[in-house]
Amino acid sequence: MSSQVLVVDADPGAARPIDRPVVDVAVGVLIAPDGRFLLTSRPVGKVYAGYWEFPGGKLEAGESVEQALRRELQEEIGLTIGAAQVWRDSLVDYPHALVRLHFCKVVEWTGALLMREDQQFSWETLPVRCDPILPGTVPVLEWLMQESGSASR
Template sequence: MLEVAAAIIEDGTGRILIARRAKGKSQVGMWEFPGGKLEPDESPEECLRRELLEEMGIVIEPYAYFGVNEHDYGTVTIRLLAYKAKFVSGDIMLTDHDAYRWVRTEELGEYMFAPADVPFLGMLSSEI
């Protein structure tokens, strides 16, 4: 099973960062909470700091565990660990995604999310 971390990044005005998977990636065109694969001996929080700096050029601060979801994509099963995080600094530059949006929780339903991320949408909606 592949362990992956996802960041639910807040911007301080009630919006959350989502990103669309680029061509050449699995789940192309679907939206997700950005993150990436955990390296050996790396905590989910360390993974998220590293991945968001590498893939988007931003600094974030994960502050709370949010939830976990295991999803079988057929070719791989992932264990997705979600963490709430605060946006700290940086200008977003995309390398693994082809678009991003800052959206309010109530707008999340307007986007088609990768299946592993979908359970977190309901969890976020229940927080409103």
């Protein structure tokens, strides 16, 4: 796990409220045995609808990151995951919210993908084909690139 927290300004220059609370979000970086990773689109009706991201969701009161990720992936995409530990964190300053993303690599899961929020999904490799990419997702693609030694996105 990385001890540094990357800070991403998702929309430089956009007005933001003062003293916003941080929203903690558990995010699953699901990596298949062949190295492909899962991206899902944000559903219609949510902020940044249609943007591509790694699946996950907000922590509820009293939940650990792993508990939240397990719940969110079951609720949103129908998968039951194996062990998940926080891999890296980033703080993303969106105009609508200040979000702390807890990225967890996940290599074991059961179940079939069920897009319960009518979102799209794609198993990707670098460089990704999906567009547009949610700003908070871009650093993860860069981290995966660094680990694989691949060329830029």
